[in-house]
Amino acid sequence: MSDNILQTTDLTKHYGGVHALEGADFTLQRGEHVAIMGDNGAGKSTFVRQITGVEQRTRGTVVFDGEEVNFAGPLDAREAGIETVFQTLALADDLNVPDNLFLGREKTMWDFLGPFRRLDYKAMRDDTLAGLVKTGVKIPNIKNTIRNMSGGQRQCVAIARTATFASKLTIMDEPTAALGVQETEQVENIIRTLKEQGESLILVSHNMRQVFDLVDRIVVFRRGRIVANLNKEDTDGQDVVAYITGAKTGAEYAGAA
Amino acid sequence: MSENSDGVGGLTFDKSKRHWPNELNVFAALILIVVIFEILGAIYVGQSLLFDTNDRFDSIFNEARLRIIIIQVAIVGIIAIGVTQVIITAGIDLSSGSVVGATAMIAMSFAQVAMVNGADNPKAIFGPAFLDLPWLVPVIVGLAVGMLAGVVNGLLVAYARIPPFIATLGMMLFARGVAQWWSSGNPISFPTEAYAKIGAGMMPVIIFLSLAVIFHLIMNYTVYGKHTYAIGSNEAAARMSGINVPRHLLWVYGIAGMLSGLSAVILTSKNLTAQSGMGLSYELDAIAMAVIGGVSLFGGRGSIIGTVIGALIIGVITSGFTFLKLGAFYQEMALGGIIVGAVALDQWQQSRAARKA
Numbered sequence: 164m165s166d167n168i169l170q171t172t173d174l175t176k177h178y179g180g181v182h183a184l185e186g187a188d189f190t191l192q193r194g195e196h197v198a199i200m201g202d203n204g205a206g207k208s209t210f211v212r213q214i215t216g217v218e219q220r221t222r223g224t225v226v227f228d229g230e231e232v233n234f235a236g237p238l239d240a241r242e243a244g245i246e247t248v249f250q251t252l253a254l255a256d257d258l259n260v261p262d263n264l265f266l267g268r269e270k271t272m273w274d275f276l277g278p279f280r281r282l283d284y285k286a287m288r289d290d291t292l293a294g295l296v297k298t299g300v301k302i303p304n305i306k307n308t309i310r311n312m313s314g315g316q317r318q319c320v321a322i323a324r325t326a327t328f329a330s331k332l333t334i335m336d337e338p339t340a341a342l343g344v345q346e347t348e349q350v351e352n353i354i355r356t357l358k359e360q361g362e363s364l365i366l367v368s369h370n371m372r373q374v375f376d377l378v379d380r381i382v383v384f385r386r387g388r389i390v391a392n393l394n395k396e397d398t399d400g401q402d403v404v405a406y407i408t409g410a411k412t413g414a415e416y417a418g419a420a
Numbered sequence: 421m422s423e424n425s426d427g428v429g430g431l432t433f434d435k436s437k438r439h440w441p442n443e444l445n446v447f448a449a450l451i452l453i454v455v456i457f458e459i460l461g462a463i464y465v466g467q468s469l470l471f472d473t474n475d476r477f478d479s480i481f482n483e484a485r486l487r488i489i490i491i492q493v494a495i496v497g498i499i500a501i502g503v504t505q506v507i508i509t510a511g512i513d514l515s516s517g518s519v520v521g522a523t524a525m526i527a528m529s530f531a532q533v534a535m536v537n538g539a540d541n542p543k544a545i546f547g548p549a550f551l552d553l554p555w556l557v558p559v560i561v562g563l564a565v566g567m568l569a570g571v572v573n574g575l576l577v578a579y580a581r582i583p584p585f586i587a588t589l590g591m592m593l594f595a596r597g598v599a600q601w602w603s604s605g606n607p608i609s610f611p612t613e614a615y616a617k618i619g620a621g622m623m624p625v626i627i628f629l630s631l632a633v634i635f636h637l638i639m640n641y642t643v644y645g646k647h648t649y650a651i652g653s654n655e656a657a658a659r660m661s662g663i664n665v666p667r668h669l670l671w672v673y674g675i676a677g678m679l680s681g682l683s684a685v686i687l688t689s690k691n692l693t694a695q696s697g698m699g700l701s702y703e704l705d706a707i708a709m710a711v712i713g714g715v716s717l718f719g720g721r722g723s724i725i726g727t728v729i730g731a732l733i734i735g736v737i738t739s740g741f742t743f744l745k746l747g748a749f750y751q752e753m754a755l756g757g758i759i760v761g762a763v764a765l766d767q768w769q770q771s772r773a774a775r776k777a
Contacts (some may be wrong), residue, residue, distance in 0.1 A: 217660070238662025253660040255653035257720035258646070266650055267661030269643050278671060280645045 175221035201384035221415025244331035261291040261304035294327030335389040489735040494624035500706040510719025511584035515591035520699025522601035523684035527562030528694035531615040555614035562685040570677015578666035599696040619690030641755040652719025665712030
């Protein structure tokens with residue numbers, strides 16, 4: 164198989180008459196960090212939701228890790244090795260860090276008890292600590308509930324999930340949109356750590372500086388279509404903005420929008 | 421963020437961030453209420469509420485009163501255990517009292533004796549084939565009827581997406597109707613001897629406390645418990661994490677219904693009769709126990725231990741007012757105030773904690 168961890172062909176999503184995503188052809192190589200940019204409503208989040216199985220696509224194929232996949236739900240995608248940090252934090256406020264990391268895939272004992280099988284707290288705590296060390300995430304007390312944490316700590320917990328489970332692809336949807344300067348920096352450091360570890364990443368972001376700082380390639384969405392696929396070295400902020408606003412459209416995507 | 425990040429990944433333990441278990445607050449409230457009654461008792465009736473002041477008996481506590489305190493809350497307490505887990509999912513169950521009524525009538529019909537004082541049982545609901553059955557039959561019927569009602573609640577809430585308040589309100593009216601329709605409003609009496617033993621003496625308390633221990637373990641140490649908290653905490657997150665939320669809610673409401681059924685079995689066995697009005701307002705008493713015990717109506721927070729202490733608080737207040745020879749209406753006024761006070765205190769603590777973080 165090729166070096167592509169993810170490849171989508173003609174990926175399309177219609178919500179009734181609304182064509183939120185139209186014919187997206189996208190590839191991501193192993194270990195590559197790619198940013199997805201575009202205006203609000205350009206189809207970025209829709210694209211992510213089709214890949215992660217949160218929604219079912221209208222048309223098109225998704226090939227992940229060399230196999231065509233049809234995720235029935237986010238858990239399927241996660242089990243296949245796609246970890247997503249959602250725009251709205253998918254954390255349960257009243258649970259602590261290990262509980263959140265392992266939510267929906269708890270380590271258990273006494274599995275014959277079915278839904279009443281026992282939680283293996285110790286194993287989950289050990290794995291959580293290992294994951295936090297790996298990402299360099301610092302949490303004062305992992306037994307604290309998420310409710311008592313700052314926005315940055317919450318985001319770090321969400322990101323630490325990816326490190327705790329040896330995932331093949333991490334998707335982050337605007338991970339720093341709601342964070343302060345220091346917290347953003349910490350999240351960016353974690354992303355760099357993931358890069359060093361050869362983790363593949365799709366980063367949805369509005370932050371031009373961040374994108375140029377962190378990724379190898381930039382894919383621009385506009386009005387549900389991919390309009391540009393740019394290597395970081397061959398482009399600059401002005402160029403990207405031109406694509407985002409529609410002043411320019413990539414040659415290979417001419418006629419797309 | 422930075423003020424506490426001197427340790428490596430979660431390896432520090434900041435004592436100031438350690439949270440004080442909410443159950444201790446509830447327990448402190450229980451102690452406070454007991455102390456108030458002790459003081460009022462010493463002033464107005466010259467007796468102690470809980471301690472033995474009678475020289476004839478050689479014990480520290482007034483055991484008879486302790487027994488009454490817990491017996492009177494045990495049967496509703498069993499319901500409160502089920503209601504606690506429902507409220508933790510950010511739901512509510514208004515049907516428990518009516519389900520007790522319906523289950524009492526139906527279960528008791530299977531617990532009747534054939535002969536009363538040498539004559540045919542005058543209250544027999546069914547023909548001779550259904551009389552003098554082993555005690556296990558009415559128990560299983562009771563649990564099954566309660567569970568059925570709970571599962572219907574769960575289906576309405578989880579799959580038909582009807583708000584829990586409305587779904588269980590519907591079940592509350594429906595089940596009460598069933599209770600009255602079952603024997604056209606006539607009481608059902610004369611249970612078998614074995615059946616009568618289920619709720620005799622301290623049995624309700626033993627069953628209540630055993631269930632409290634079991635459900636404490638379930639809520640804290642099993643996947644079921646963790647998912648219950650997760651759903652109440654953030655249902656969208658639970659869904660995204662791959663938890664089958666509708667199926668889980670079906671379990672939660674089903675178990676709550678089954679515990680209502682069990683409580684009906686114990687109640688009819690204790691009273692040796694079933695009446696269609698049984699369990700009236702039990703749902704509210706059960707919710708009150710949970711809320712006083714620190715279970716948040718917004719979901720995600722609360723515990724079985726809290727609910728048990730909440731039940732004891734209600735028991736102490738009920739006994740305390742009788743002990744002070746005050747009328748039942750004062751009792752209800754006080755309970756009303758305490759429920760609102762408990763929620764107000766919880767809100768205040770939450771907002772204070774939010775400001776600190």
